[in-house]
Amino acid sequence: MNSPRKATRIQREKREVILTAALEAFSEDGLRGATLEKIAEKAGMSKPHVVYYFGSKDAIYTDLLQSLLEVWVQPLRDLSEDADPLAAILTYMRRKLRMSQDMPRESKMFATEILHGAPRMRPQLSGDLKVLVDEKAALIARWSAEGKIAKIDPHHLIFSIWAMTQHYADFDIQVEAVLGDARKANLYDEADAFLTEFFVRALRP
Amino acid sequence: MNSPRKATRIQREKREVILTAALEAFSEDGLRGATLEKIAEKAGMSKPHVVYYFGSKDAIYTDLLQSLLEVWVQPLRDLSEDADPLAAILTYMRRKLRMSQDMPRESKMFATEILHGAPRMRPQLSGDLKVLVDEKAALIARWSAEGKIAKIDPHHLIFSIWAMTQHYADFDIQVEAVLGDARKANLYDEADAFLTEFFVRALRP
DNA sequence: ACAATTTTTGACCATTTGGACAGAAAAATA
């Protein structure tokens, strides 16, 4: 089941195809709702073949979650000293918003996992993620103390950016239902304009 | 299976017990993840007994969702003309935040449902809910036009209130993991202070 | 007290589903 030395090209490709199919399935129906059969079908192969590559449904799920996590926190990693702190925070917010727009399935998968207690991510949340957030919060707190941005709790500021940007991906059905079809086309432009103005007002010293 | 005239006291009580148990189960594991057996166990009765009262697992879920929806949108219903528009919006935000604090299971159940496409709520979202939101958005737009609050897109303002308040209930595991145990005790006080300041800055003309 | 009705459950069933297994097909290696 496991490749001993290095993964062959075909192995890498197949695993990729399966992960893509699984992401679609999991984000639609969650871990329990998604079936191996559906994943196999989306991936264009037989059910045992999927098991052959990953061992179990759980393994696919966990694997996917882990590999996506790095991508997911990258924008926060990149938040750093800048000529203009306010612009830096706005850039971070915009990158998160863009991720909601471009990767709604990933966003939904994380949301579902955390919503249900994050049984497979808890250690990482209070480990790596906490360290990262604390570090960036300290940076923001410094900006705040130096009067470069408004005095504000940096942890909650980060939560608010997560909440507002991911909302557009996770609850897209609701957002679109409430706004109506007419405003659906340039929804993310609207969101960008709104959030930019919103955070500028909140953060300007 | 169905009571013909009026529900007896015992019927009302049993249904209530089942709904409470089901809310706990569904918010933990979702519709598919929650089992009739678990619901029955939490409710302190046998599995067929649960079916006797509701007919099916699906029926419990749908019933629950419908009855909770009214409670859920009540704070928005109550948003109305006020001596101080800014205060009115802040009150709305605070009531939503309090609901996250007091009813996290309800919040999670809605979140899961919408996240997975809201198959049983779609009509209500683009129907009743849209009407309600449009109405309140018009009110906010008027305040905005009269210069009583800042110029801001009212729909997105409402989304931002939903997003930021519900975030504390839906993603509590993540929030608590990142903040650490020390700040867990008065988390909602912190959130209240942060959000109040935040929205005041954003909305002040 | 007795009959009728409602409530409650144990036993059972059909379906779904994760995944094991043996072996076929294909590819790599010699």
Added chain:
DNA sequence: TATTTTTCTGTCCAAATGGTCAAAAATTGT
């Protein structure tokens, strides 16, 4: 080409699970 290894699937199985059913227990009405 022959052999070894890897890839792939049809078939099957056991566990989980939503729901049925007949009958027991409890309650209600007279």
